[in-house]
Amino acid sequence: MQNQEIYNELVEKFEKQYGCKPAAVAYAPGRIEVLGNHTDYNEGYVFSAAIDKGTFFAIAPTDDDQCSLTAGDLMKEVKFSINNVAKASEDTWQNYVTGTFNWLFDGEPAKAGHGWKGMFLGNIPLGAGLSSSAALEMCTVIALCKIYGIEKTKEEMAKIGQKAEHTFAGCPCGLLDQISSLAGKEGQLVKTDFRSLKFENVDMGPTVAFMMVKSNAKHALVDGAYASRREACEDAAKHFAGVLRKKVTHLRDVTSAEWILYRGGLSETTAKRAIHPIGEDERVVSGAELLEKGDLAGFGALMYDSHESSRHWFENSCPELDTIVDAAKAIPEVYGARLSGGGFGGSCCLLVKPEAADKISAAITQAYKTVYGDEPTCALIKPSAGACLV
């Protein structure tokens, strides 16, 4: 479904459910991660983009302390008071919204003074690694800011969403998904430095596009694998802080040359985990230079290297994603391919010649089907504008 149709459907359903028009509607897109995997919480660099699919949130204030929230696809409603905003163990989709509401008011949502009725609807495939949860948080925060007359910077809004993830949803994520959803621009990548949280938009040129290939391997970042990778990175950073004669707070401060020299003292597993974000940072820096020169083949090669690093060092790939990337390597119209986002399932991001899209999806689908019997979902992705009030 196109974004305009989703907006129309949401407004219609909202009026039917709540008997009034929304006072505000906000939109936030999903994201693809192009280069720089698990670097955000290591204070490194990432190339990402907002995509042309997203989530809308319609809202109207209430004049008492009650809130109602409806998932527009399921037409399931939950109710709570601003005096009792807590993590839910049922209908867990609400945690992204209630967590965002909670942290917009610094953990004291009663200070909002009055409640709201809200409904959301979107078209980001769930579990695909396209950050449907961050999109929901970002359209929620923008809609809430509007009805409460609050002003927040992009950085503040991203951090509110991240806190909702950490405390209500249970995923210790970085800020990549939220920043990408907010900072997207049509036809452009977002290059973010997760130390300063400064981002810039980078043009890709019209001759190139992304294709997302969604495997059918389940992607769930709240089951501990993501958290264990993050812990290993933090342990490794502490080790390097002890052995290198310079300030190290995060793996951002360590080079791959230093990893080779000073990895002794780390367990085999922790050393393997650490080299992934270290190498990814170096790849994003080289990738930026290659893009500036228009060297798409060089940039694509770094995407393939990124996937190899996920596969061998970080072990956040899976056979389904490896099959997609291996199939991509045999197609001349694909510049590069890698897993996108947390990993352990979800989607791959391919840098492609758009005119060959049909040929590419047919070849990838065939290769995947031969091994797994079912078909992946291939879709061309247009880097798109970031979150906004509609």
Ligand code: GLA
């Ligand atoms: C998930 C997290 C992000 C980031 C990526 C991996 O999408 O939510 O914060 O860590 O994985 O780069």
